[in-house]
Amino acid sequence: MRIGKKITALLSLAAAFIVAAQTVVASADTTLPYDSYNYDYRENIVYTPAPYTPDRSVSGLTIKVGGFNNPQDIYTAADGRVYIADTNNNRIVVMNREMTKAIEVIDSFVTDDGSSGTFNKPYGVAVSNSNELYIADSQNRRIVHLSAPTTDENVNAPVENNRLYLGKISDPKSEILEDGFDFVPYKVSVDYADRVYVIAANMFQGIMVFEEGNFTGFFGTINVQITAWQKFWRKFSTKEQRSKQQLFIPTEFTGIDVDDDGFIYASNIDTEGIQAVRRLNPKGEDVIRKGENGNVGGDVVYRESFEKGDYNGPSQIIDVVVRDKGIYSLLDKKRGRIFTYDSEGNLLYIFGGLGTQVGTFSVPTAIECIDDNIMVLDSYRGEVIVFKETEYGNLINSAVGLRYDGDETQAVELWRKVLTLDENNELANSGIGKAYLSDGNNEEAMKYLKLGMNRRYYSIAFKRHRATVLKKYLAPALTIIIVLFVALYAFSIFVRERREAEERRREAAKSHV
Amino acid sequence: MSKYFTKDKWYYCFRILSNPGDSFYEIRHREYGSVPIALLMVFIFAICYSMNRLYSSFIVNDVDPRAVNLFPEMLAIFAFVLLFAVGNWSITCLMNGEGRLKDIIIVTGYSLLPMILFYIPAILLSQVVSLNEKGFYSLLIIIGTAWTLILILVGIMTIHNYTLAKTLVTLALSIVAVLLMLFLFMLVTDLVAQVYQFFHSIYQELIFR
Numbered sequence: 001m002r003i004g005k006k007i008t009a010l011l012s013l014a015a016a017f018i019v020a021a022q023t024v025v026a027s028a029d030t031t032l033p034y035d036s037y038n039y040d041y042r043e044n045i046v047y048t049p050a051p052y053t054p055d056r057s058v059s060g061l062t063i064k065v066g067g068f069n070n071p072q073d074i075y076t077a078a079d080g081r082v083y084i085a086d087t088n089n090n091r092i093v094v095m096n097r098e099m100t101k102a103i104e105v106i107d108s109f110v111t112d113d114g115s116s117g118t119f120n121k122p123y124g125v126a127v128s129n130s131n132e133l134y135i136a137d138s139q140n141r142r143i144v145h146l147s148a149p150t151t152d153e154n155v156n157a158p159v160e161n162n163r164l165y166l167g168k169i170s171d172p173k174s175e176i177l178e179d180g181f182d183f184v185p186y187k188v189s190v191d192y193a194d195r196v197y198v199i200a201a202n203m204f205q206g207i208m209v210f211e212e213g214n215f216t217g218f219f220g221t222i223n224v225q226i227t228a229w230q231k232f233w234r235k236f237s238t239k240e241q242r243s244k245q246q247l248f249i250p251t252e253f254t255g256i257d258v259d260d261d262g263f264i265y266a267s268n269i270d271t272e273g274i275q276a277v278r279r280l281n282p283k284g285e286d287v288i289r290k291g292e293n294g295n296v297g298g299d300v301v302y303r304e305s306f307e308k309g310d311y312n313g314p315s316q317i318i319d320v321v322v323r324d325k326g327i328y329s330l331l332d333k334k335r336g337r338i339f340t341y342d343s344e345g346n347l348l349y350i351f352g353g354l355g356t357q358v359g360t361f362s363v364p365t366a367i368e369c370i371d372d373n374i375m376v377l378d379s380y381r382g383e384v385i386v387f388k389e390t391e392y393g394n395l396i397n398s399a400v401g402l403r404y405d406g407d408e409t410q411a412v413e414l415w416r417k418v419l420t421l422d423e424n425n426e427l428a429n430s431g432i433g434k435a436y437l438s439d440g441n442n443e444e445a446m447k448y449l450k451l452g453m454n455r456r457y458y459s460i461a462f463k464r465h466r467a468t469v470l471k472k473y474l475a476p477a478l479t480i481i482i483v484l485f486v487a488l489y490a491f492s493i494f495v496r497e498r499r500e501a502e503e504r505r506r507e508a509a510k511s512h513v
Numbered sequence: 514m515s516k517y518f519t520k521d522k523w524y525y526c527f528r529i530l531s532n533p534g535d536s537f538y539e540i541r542h543r544e545y546g547s548v549p550i551a552l553l554m555v556f557i558f559a560i561c562y563s564m565n566r567l568y569s570s571f572i573v574n575d576v577d578p579r580a581v582n583l584f585p586e587m588l589a590i591f592a593f594v595l596l597f598a599v600g601n602w603s604i605t606c607l608m609n610g611e612g613r614l615k616d617i618i619i620v621t622g623y624s625l626l627p628m629i630l631f632y633i634p635a636i637l638l639s640q641v642v643s644l645n646e647k648g649f650y651s652l653l654i655i656i657g658t659a660w661t662l663i664l665i666l667v668g669i670m671t672i673h674n675y676t677l678a679k680t681l682v683t684l685a686l687s688i689v690a691v692l693l694m695l696f697l698f699m700l701v702t703d704l705v706a707q708v709y710q711f712f713h714s715i716y717q718e719l720i721f722r
Contacts, residue, residue, distance in 0.1 A: 042577050450571055459572050459644035
């Protein structure tokens with residue numbers, strides 16, 4: 001009897017274990033070569049479902065144009081063509097939207113005077129709204145401007161050199177440039193008005209802006225920041241010591257992208273790990289929003305850089321891509337991670353890593369996106385790794401998009417679905433809370449806003465809740481208090497009267513005696 | 514035991530709030546103070562301190578509730594009070610202070626009373642304030658802390674029969690003494706650990722042989 005009971009208990013325990021193990025397998029995707037995580041309000045790492053999963057990798061061999069050699073930039077044009085600056089092969093390769101075949105290979109062009117031009121280490125590539133092509137031809141020290149494509153996508157073999165030469169930008173002249181300035185362009189971008197933005201080598205003053213081929217000035221200079229401590233030390237060091245010290249020069253920009261409204265997103269390597277991307281308005285001022293924790297610099301928590309190993313220190317953001325609805329993603333060279341932020345500077349999700357499996361990078365160099373996919377260019381392997389959106393990623397992207405459009409009530413449905421996949425998601429909780437708040441359901445709003453650690457909105461909900469509670473109970477409470485006071489007063493009078501009457505009677509009895 | 518908790522002693526524990534100078538004088542010279550009551554005050558203060566960290570409302574409180582732990586916090590507060598008392602005593606002994614160690618502990622413990630009295634209403638008030646009214650909560654905390662600091666200053670000054678300037682100097686030196694004691698403590702524990710490790714490794718060598 002007893003043994004039978006024990007065995008059944010053991011069996012049920014085993015069954016419980018099996019069920020638990022199954023759910024664990026179902027929730028954690030063990031096939032991914034990287035962790036997906038995010039930071040909560042208290043900057044603890046919270047592991048999340050994968051927002052993106054590796055789909056495939058595209059190399060020069062898969063599209064039959066010969067392997068890429070140290071490609072440095074990737075760009076998706078408005079018409080869906082994907083451009084790759086195949087740097088050490090001195091050519092530009094153009095693929096179709098699905099990246100299944102090469103459409104064009106550009107390695108030479110005919111210049112104005114009829115001579116043939118070639119590229120020498122083309123580092124950057126960009127396409128304007130009218131599909132004209134700009135190439136940062138670094139070792140030829142010029143930006144080459146080529147025409148829009150002349151053939152359509154339906155070609156069997158890649159078309160060679162079908163672009164017309166429209167001009168070049170070289171040897172910029174200006175008072176603010178030093179004499180003998182060596183113009184080596186690395187990255188290039190074009191806005192809706194065909195203004196060209198260039199990141200050039202050793203150009204610490206900022207991004208160079210060109211209008212109609214002429215240099216017009218610098219843009220978005222990063223100011224040098226010296227701490228009081230560094231100032232203090234410099235005061236006490238000799239001239240010789242100072243000459244040996246690290247120079248206080250601003251960091252250079254690493255990547256550049258333009259959004260539909262003409263705002264420039266430029267990434268830089270921030271040694272403090274706080275701000276690795278700037279959103280520059282047409283005046284060149286930084287208008288980025290930094291979110292609750294004031295950080296748009298990649299990893300919030302990392303091992304200090306003076307410790308041993310190359311895997312520590314703040315993230316090194318090497319490129320930025322602007323996506324739909326104010327969402328943008330940063331690519332970290334140091335740990336191979338992709339950080340995605342919304343327009344308010346909230347971290348949405350983090351994924352990716354270094355390695356040799358499919359879906360990880362050796363030397364991540366550039367990031368782009370097309371439709372729902374994110375593409376990362378690995379210059380060492382000469383591959384483009386394509387990531388596709390999961391349900392989780394899609395829900396967050398869509399919900400943030402709806403909020404960006406001001407449609408918070410519709411976003412609530414999506415946030416609820418996010419909560420079923422990731423129940424501690426603070427953005428989802430605070431999104432639902434805000435919707436409850438605008439619906440007037442203050443108690444529910446308080447619950448969700450607290451889970452979302454949104455103190456400001458929680459306070460608003462609390463204030464409204466407090467007002468309704470007061471309205472409901474203040475009048476009855478005051479009435480009860482007044483009635484009690486009156487009753488107490490009446491009772492005390494009654495008691496006194498009785499006592500006095502008693503005394504009078506007693507005295508009357510005494511006098512009788 | 515009852516001699517520590519007489520009516521007079523309880524009365525003086527609260528009397529310091531209104532006239533600290535006289536009360537601390539009488540505590541020093543007429544034995545109106547009680548060390549157990551002072552330690553009880555430290556105990557209650559430690560509870561209030563942790564309660565404030567845990568139960569103040571979400572709006573005013575940025576402390577991670579998982580980080581609140583009553584016993585280590587209480588231990589730290591007791592350790593600090595005792596270290597401060599010993600540090601102050603060792604400094605004032607050399608600087609003609611009239612107070613005994615007992616008096617210093619009583620002054621420190623009793624002086625925590627305003628903080629206790631202000632923390633509890635602050636926790637209650639925090640339940641009904643919104644973010645704009647957070648100032649009221651902070652005000653209560655600040656008043657309580659300032660009052661406590663003033664009481665400690667007046668108390669130390671009175672029991673040692675010091676001038677204000679001398680009190681401030683001794684207080685600063687007391688903090689130095691506290692740091693020195695902590696340093697020595699860490700040094701000793703580290704050395705003891707090394708000695709222990711030495712013998713431990715000998716032991717391991719022997720048993721693995």
